[in-house]
Amino acid sequence: MIIFPDLPEILIEQTHVADEITLALRTTSPSASCLNCGTLSMRVQSRYRRTLHDLPSTGRPVHLIVHVRRFFCKKSTCTQKIFTEQLPELCHPHAQRTIRLQDALGQLGLVLGGQAGARVGSDLGISGSRDTILRMVRQHPLPSTRQRERTMRRFQSPGHAQRFLSAFGLISDRFRLKRHYLSAPDYRVLMQRRFQVWNEVTAGKAAA
Numbered sequence: 512m513i514i515f516p517d518l519p520e521i522l523i524e525q526t527h528v529a530d531e532i533t534l535a536l537r538t539t540s541p542s543a544s545c546l547n548c549g550t551l552s553m554r555v556q557s558r559y560r561r562t563l564h565d566l567p568s569t570g571r572p573v574h575l576i577v578h579v580r581r582f583f584c585k586k587s588t589c590t591q592k593i594f595t596e597q598l599p600e601l602c603h604p605h606a607q608r609t610i611r612l613q614d615a616l617g618q619l620g621l622v623l624g625g626q627a628g629a630r631v632g633s634d635l636g637i638s639g640s641r642d643t644i645l646r647m648v649r650q651h652p653l654p655s656t657r658q659r660e661r662t663m664r665r666f667q668s669p670g671h672a673q674r675f676l677s678a679f680g681l682i683s684d685r686f687r688l689k690r691h692y693l694s695a696p697d698y699r700v701l702m703q704r705r706f707q708v709w710n711e712v713t714a715g716k717a718a719a
């Protein structure tokens with residue numbers, strides 16, 4: 512039927528539209544790689560249903576029901592006899608939200624903070640508690656090693672840098688605003704706002 516344009520190996524099998532939209536999905540790749548040894552396997556052991564919250568569409572909440580497969584690892588020496596296929600473009604392991612919904616909540620958190628982000632998110636149909644939103648901000652992907660090394664030079668000791676980077680490194684690119692698109696006063700206000708959120712997220716522990 513329809514395929515997510517950015518997720519070529521996910522197929523929508525069923526759509527149910529009412530007050531909420533529910534999509535039943537399945538993966539189309541014939542095989543998956545063992546998480547332990549990397550060996551490709553086509554031997555399906557079982558299937559289970561995983562439910563994910565996604566970004567809303569036409570003002571309605573969207574739920575995805577994904578039929579996920581478990582595979583046998585065929586490498587006799589591998590300690591992982593059975594593994595679950597991963598959906599790296601769609602969601603993180605064990606997450607209840609899609610990556611794009613997590614990103615949206617993280618963006619709200621960075622701009623508005625946890626409390627206001629949760630309130631505005633609820634109005635927009637992007638549900639997440641204050642704590643969830645702050646967790647999304649913290650979980651932002653790491654910047655490149657080069658950026659980390661550049662930042663490292665500003666610290667007195669490797670321990671100090673490590674403590675700071677372990678927290679700040681996760682979201683540091685959010686602090687690099689598109690300076691040339693902004694007036695100086697706007698830039699200052701936005702940076703100040705981001706550091707307020709940062710302090711809320713870290714409770715002042717990052718550079719301690």
Ligand SMILES: [Zn+2]
Binds near residue numbers: 545546584590
């Ligand atoms: Zn294996």
